[in-house]
Amino acid sequence: MLRCEAEVFRPRTLNDALQMRADMPDATVLAGGTDVMVYLEAGVLKPTRILDLWGCQGLRGLGFADGSQVYGAGLTCTDVLQSVQAHPLLRDAAATVGAVQIQNRATLGGNICNGSPAGDTLPVWLALNAEFELASVRGFRRVPAATFWRGYKQMDLQPDELLVSIHVPAVTGNSHFRKVGTRMAQAISKVIFAGRSVAGREARLAFGAVGPTPMRCAAAEEALVAGAPVDEVVRLLEEEIVPIDDVRSTALYRRKVAGRIVRRWLESLPRG
Amino acid sequence: MVIGTSPPRRDGMDKLTGRSLYADDLRPSGVWYGATVRSSRAHARILGVRRAEGFDWSNVVLVTADDIPGLNVVSLMTDDQPVLADGIVRHVTEPIALVAAPTREHALAAAQHVVVEYEDLPALFDPLAAEGHELRIFGEDNVFKRIRIEHGVRTDATAHLIRGRYTTGLQEQLYIEPQSMLAELRADGGITLTGSMQCPYYIDRAVKRMLGHDRVNVAQAVTGGGFGGKEEYPSILACHATLLAIAARRPVKITYRRDEDLRATTKRHPAVIDLVTMVTARGQLLELHGRVWMDGGAYHTLSTVVLSRAMLHLQGPYRWPYASLHGTVVATHTPPNGAFRGFGAPQAQWAMERHMDRIARHMRLDPLVLRRENLFVHGDVSVTGQTLQNPGAFAVLEAAERAAAAPVNPKRVRPGVVGAEMRSGRGLALAWHGCGFTGNGEAKIRGKVALELRGRDVAVLSSSTDIGQGTETIFPMIVAQTLGIDMERVFNTAHDTGLVPDSGPTVASRTAMVVGGTCEKAAQRLLRHLRELHGEGDFDALAARAEAAGGLVRVEETYEVNTNVEWNPDTYQGDAYPCYGWSCVIVDLRVDLDTGEVLYDRVVTATDVGKALSPVLAAGQIEGGTLQALGWATQEEVVLDKQGCMRNDRLTNYIIPTALDGPEMITELVEIPYEGGPFGAKGIGEIPMDAPAAAVAQAIEAACGAVLDSLPMTPERVFAAMEAR
Amino acid sequence: MIVRFNCNGSDVQVDTPPMARLLDVLREDLRLVGSKEGCGEGECGACTVRIDGAPVMSCLVPVAQVDGCRVQTIEGLGSPATHAVQTAMLMFGGAQCGICTPGICMSAAALLEENPHPTAEAVRVALAGNLCRCTGYQKVVDAVCGALAGGAS
Incomplete structure (x- = not known):
């Protein structure tokens, strides 16, 4: 209903996209529209220029390079769900995004760069040691997921950069995903968890919606690697997360549920 | 025989192909397009309303209370609510001024540039504190209505005293089509309103009184759900659109955006209910002492009637030798609450069914045994002194138990959930629901239906709207069956107050039972009339003769009130309703022990519908109402800010069930006929709202031991209750 | 911007701001009002249409993104012949007030193309983005499960 009069640029190639990004650092980047269109209709975003990557070629691939899985930033949740190669954690997360209509448009890159702490797929990247490949006319660089989100909707992303792909190294271990949303579908997260554990070697305990950014719980991870009792791991993570009260839930609930989810998973793992 | 079969709904294919035109x-x-300037304050004096500078006002009309030609009143029951605030605002979102412009966006922008200056006044938000408070909102003591009911004989037997408090929150009707109304100027200087509505004649009267003349007609557009939310509220949109159309001298349409609809329109009344009961050691109920408070919001709307229905259903489907009930509905500085499916009865029966479980817990009785011991049987007397004829409580209980014996399908999908620790539980609850208006309501309304011969076909003229429940289909079925002709030859006309008589509002589970019954009588009258004109013969022969003779053949029938019904509105004694529907609900669910989330596996309902005129439509009403009740039970919560404004004013955070939240439903229709209804039919629109929430609470308790006496039972509350065990 | 796309089998072109919502272009410019607006933020699914076969919320799609695409709305689903899901919805009682019904039909039609004989749970997953306040979903689920099962078609 609120007509947006912004000028729209629709690059067909990545090179064009990067040049346009360099020329228009103020432009709003658009992919599947499932966030941007909501902001426009709510009147909270009033861009004059929009860089629409939906039709940009080369962003929807899923392949391997240098021993890593490479996910194009333009892959939709449906693409992920239909791919047998996609990591099970990511598939679990993609299935919880909105419902079918949203999954058909919502992209991995959009979720990452929208940067909402409640983004359903974001803890998965933390659990998988993913790196984000950022491109600009100046070249390429990789940023670990663990350092990409710096504060509430603050990303390590320069005004001339675009996220082009996500690199996931070959990781092992038991993994677990859990979303606690407001309902079974079309739900915004109250708590999201993605975890991975290689007994005695590596642990990833990553959360969404319990702090200003998607986050890992480093102290709890260390304790888990060191073989600390589950009680101790849970106690540490409950200290590390910083949930808030909002219209959807309470800080108390989020903190306790985060702990319960991790406890349930850790107790289900084979010992040793 | 078309009655008892399920022909496809009349409006079905148009809706399925996108041809139906909604407002x-x-x-x-x-x-x-119109837009509304609303109060940002709960209680304030309006010092001024002006156009902001720097905005192009050239193509905008602005309307304030000064532009109202007649009464500045939204006519309903009490003339307390203004069409536009005149000097004072009494709740946040109260309409202050209106704008119209050539586009929707332009109108919204203009509304944002209307500057209102306020002088804030103290405000009351707590209904328990508002009663009798020196700060006046309504009348002498901020009480819209008090109701006292006392009946029976107090016991001197040895008994256990059991006491409990039960609360319920606001609930939004959440019709998927937002409120919408179009006003068009007629050549004769009158106004035609077309919109989304349940009750064309409510609007007709409201607009006429506001204008001070009678050149008004109101027509229903195809309406995308109501649930009570389009009972009284559309009168406000209609008055607003009318004022704008007059000011702009052109058609004006107002369609609320969803956020505005959520913030501004009526909700289900929240309730606080205290019950104190005396019960024998064997579980025989002896005395019921009930205290009910409801929050009506800033204006009266239908609050007194909502309270009335709450008080009349508070006893549940159980016999109480003595009852003393006291109810109050109070004014606060919050947006007015109003009609919502069930109309007070769901709140009351939530309390009673939870209290039955409390009694069972306290007395160490099986909750079902306790219920069986006290369920109404033929000849029992209600707290209003009404002797119950053939109550269906046991029939629905047995039907539900039979259906629930089938195993539950365990394969539910929960995206994003693996390895959760779940506990299963089953819960059962019962309810009754008075069909049609309370007491002598129908005698006051005297609802009418007209039939007209159109060629050899028959037109049904009524103001009873189809809001999804199936009026366009049910009325032709009833008339066709009565006349002995094919249903294809009977159709409802447009529900336009310029064309149809006042059948009474489309509310209170009365449309099929009361107005449908009037359709049946009208069809009989039509046959008699044709025989008087054209001699003996079946309808076909008579209609052919009438067609050949030419001229208008029209009959009008007025609802005949059952003369057995005696009701004293002062003492609340007598026959409260002409008949009752009965319902039993058995819920199978699982509780996630780590999150307090409830996963519904299956809901079995058994409902006494009198006669299922169309089993598919009847089951559709029950299943939809059941899911709305499940939403009320565990998901739907209105969060208010400090001004009483709804914070979760979007569909992302006012949560109603999706298809994945909804359970498998098994719907048993029990038929205990009501002789006053068409072919035995009773009202069924509201009863599905009554029992499910309590069945859910009992099932949660069975699953994980968490005891919850407040609605909604959100995961946060279930979690806390589990921790508190 | 001139946007060209195939709408319900016909090529159309619309002169429109590129960020206009597909829903508005359908309803206002093309007068295809079968797609409804229930929330304007991709929650209710009443505006569901199919783009190149895939169901989407048309309130979240800028019209520029359908340039060169195939768009199907409810007006195109039942034309020329009624779709099996429409017939089944009619017979099973899956439509009540009807405001969510076009969107449900679009989601269901997409499901049935991939999975002609879905389980009840598969239908619930496919329709989880279409809020309905009237039916309680059971009759909708029955209709979609039964749409291609013979009998209803």
């Missing part, structure tokens, strides 16, 4: 689909040439 917002109408776009007459030259139409402008």
